[in-house]
Amino acid sequence: MTVQAQLQPGNAPFGVRAELARRFALAREAVETEAPRPSVRRMLGEFDVIAEPMRRPFRRLEIVEAANKQTVMLLPGFATHPVRMRYLARQLETAGHTAKRWGMGFNLGVRPDTMDRLERRLLDLRRRSGRPVVLLGWSLGGIFARELAKRHPAAVGKVITMGSPFSGDPRANNVWRIYQFIAGHSVDAPPIEAELSLKPPVETVALWSPRDGVVSPRSACGQAHERDRAIALRCTHIGFSYSPEAVHAVLRELDRS
Template identity: 65%
Template sequence: MKSFRRVQGSTGSADLRYRLALAREPKPRDAGGPPLRRLLAETQVVIEPVRRLARNLEIAEADNPRKVMLLPGFATHPVRMRYMARQLERAGHKVKRWGLGFNFGPTLENFEILERRLEELYRRYQEPVYLVGWSLGGLFARELARRHPEMVAKVVTMGSPFSGNPRANNAWRIYQFITGHSVDSPPIAGDAGSKPPVFTTALWSPRDGIVSPRSACGKAGERDRAVALRCTHLGFAYSEESIRAVLRELDEG
């Protein structure tokens, strides 16, 4: 597929035109994302803080506390995963941020920082780390595990588009505009569908309004296990069933 490549040194209006061109690329016919009704359902995230006031999750203490790194989704900050982090910590797990702030896509520089962050946690605790990645954060987690399997105990992805056409979602145009690169040509080399050499679980949902459920579920050979939930895409970060699914994955080791 034709893709635009940025001219080295381009700035200002030239860079804006380039990003707009990326955002206007035609969508392939075989890359259908979730329907509009699913996308609209994602707006329920605005009332989640109110719902949370009436929620009282009973969290059992983990038999084997883990060291966990949470990797946020595209254009989100680790604070969006704070609620999940607190529930995992209530079970006794030690939860760490990824150390990069907002997730505005991969670059050579931020991935090197992330690799150093993983190595730091691995050496500090003298044991492999569990990586839990939401959406784009799951792609980072899979690539980290491919490069450093000795430092990763398990990868859990939540609504991450690692399988099939990278345009099979409702966010690829804004992704290309913000990152300045095509989803077909990310700056970090790697095969998103290639299974990391560690146990990998894919949490996916037929109610996902942003990423195609097929892309998040993956095929046999691209992950070790796929678990279907009933949450929205944004709900992966806060829904009770998502939190409990992650707790189960940590308990199983």
């Protein structure tokens, strides 16, 4: 077959077809026991995000100036871009904090170089700010935040996770099959060494919600020895990035840093 023929629709190179087949197999992986995960009703509740742009112009959040201003590195959730956390970042900056992106665009799962790149970003922010950085991670971003704090505790002032599945079965959520297809690896075998449930050696706070339609609330809350504190909110999983309750919870935690 000529190169030109390979590039025609339906004639993808063998390597590409083989990789797609491998990823589809990951997405269809059979499991002996289904892990507990949010119900379909809770999952449908995540569509609340559709109405958020219409509500936002009428919302007036009372943001008080922070007494203890922090530099905050925001780590987005799986399959999201930092722009999804822009509203939250603006509220933090209104309070006087400095909000910084993680510098890696879309979060498409763990890659072999993910932690190396995040370490460089964290250490650069630590150097420029002159003080430890608070890591604010949403969903998978919170997993990265916890691992970063384990590697560089002196550079981290606090870890705040929002709906992050750091505890229990890594399949206790409604997106693990999608994750395996996009990331290209099993949730049991990421391309980095990590013990997700091990608490970082810095103050670690878990924000979780019983209304979460993506991640099992138990996975996001964790057990007592896996975090320092857990705070229950009443928002959806996507709502961690915009709900007034979540915004104020994060601001209170920053003031406690």
